[in-house]
Amino acid sequence: MTFRDKTVLxxxxxxxxxxxxxxxxxxxxxxxxQLDAALLQTERMISQGATFIDVGGESTRPGAEPVALExxxxxxxxxxxxxxxxxxxxxxxxxxKAEVMRQAANAGAxxxxxxxxxxxxxxxxxxADLADRFxxxxxxxxxxxxxxxxxxxxxxxxxxxxxxxxxxxxxxIMSKAGFKYHQIMLDPGFGFGKTLDHNYSMLKxxxxxxxxxxxxxxxMSRKSMxxxxxxxxVNDTLAGGxxxxxxxxxxxxxxxxxxxxxxxxxxxxxxEKLNQL
Ligand SMILES: Cn1c(SCC(=O)Nc2ccccc2)nc2c(=O)[nH]c(N)nc21
Numbered sequence: 001m002t003f004r005d006k007t008v009l010x011x012x013x014x015x016x017x018x019x020x021x022x023x024x025x026x027x028x029x030x031x032x033x034q035l036d037a038a039l040l041q042t043e044r045m046i047s048q049g050a051t052f053i054d055v056g057g058e059s060t061r062p063g064a065e066p067v068a069l070e071x072x073x074x075x076x077x078x079x080x081x082x083x084x085x086x087x088x089x090x091x092x093x094x095x096x097k098a099e100v101m102r103q104a105a106n107a108g109a110x111x112x113x114x115x116x117x118x119x120x121x122x123x124x125x126x127x128a129d130l131a132d133r134f135x136x137x138x139x140x141x142x143x144x145x146x147x148x149x150x151x152x153x154x155x156x157x158x159x160x161x162x163x164x165x166x167x168x169x170x171x172x173i174m175s176k177a178g179f180k181y182h183q184i185m186l187d188p189g190f191g192f193g194k195t196l197d198h199n200y201s202m203l204k205x206x207x208x209x210x211x212x213x214x215x216x217x218x219x220m221s222r223k224s225m226x227x228x229x230x231x232x233x234v235n236d237t238l239a240g241g242x243x244x245x246x247x248x249x250x251x252x253x254x255x256x257x258x259x260x261x262x263x264x265x266x267x268x269x270x271x272e273k274l275n276q277l
Pocket of ligand 1: 056060061094113114115139141187189190217218219220221222223224234257
């Protein structure tokens with residue numbers, strides 16, 4: 001798409017900072033250290049401009065082992081409570097489990113981020129109830145297969161069309177379950193059952209995902225679609241991340257889910273400037 005023949009909307013995206021509270025995301029296992037480190041990281045991301053803090057207790061990387069309910073609760077609930085007590089920020093709970101959604105909302109979370117799009121038992125009902133009673137929206141993400149299988153052989157007739165059809169189907173199911181339209185957020189799920197080319201064709205056609213007039217979240221930060229293409233280590237994907245986030249933002253992404261909040265905020269501030277002229 002050249003800028004000449006299409007009007008590019010310069011709507012600045014909001015930034016969602018990633019807070020991983022899985023044990024492998026902290027240097028040592030100590031409880032105090034983990035909570036303290038999480039709060040320090042949260043404070044840093046808020047000071048850098050994050051609107052959302054995404055708290056996740058189950059790693060959903062390719063091949064990741066599922067986490068038991070009790071384990072996931074132990075990881076995320078104390079962190080959510082501590083953040084809600086200290087900061088004025090929107091806490092997003094990254095979970096697929098109905099019980100984690102309910103307890104996280106109780107502890108102060110006000111956005112549900114489910115990479116399995118409310119497909120687990122009870123999740124749709126609990127999320128719809130939280131939307132109804134507390135106006136808590138849900139972000140539903142497309143994934144082909146499950147974390148343990150999704151990257152074995154991703155296959156699509158047309159990845160963009162299949163994601164669009166998935167969004168249509170899930171929006172219909174959520175509306176029937178009681179969600180109001182504005183309580184739904186969409187996410188094409190970069191890296192979740194997609195090859196490198198699938199990911200870049202999703203990015204190239206990102207504007208298609210905005211056809212529902214619902215906010216669309218883009219989560220490409222530090223993912224293999226950057227490290228593989230640029231042939232760099234995951235810790236050296238900052239420049240690539242800024243590029244893909246800029247492309248997604250100009251194509252209409254409302255939220256960028258990132259590890260590097262400062263750099264994503266720089267993108268948002270520059271786009272906001274263009275919006276004002
Ligand atoms: C929870 N969650 C994840 S976890 C995967 C991840 O960050 N991998 C990863 C992290 C760091 C380095 C390499 C890979 N990705 C998304 C996303 O794209 N959208 C939404 N809505 N939620 C998401």
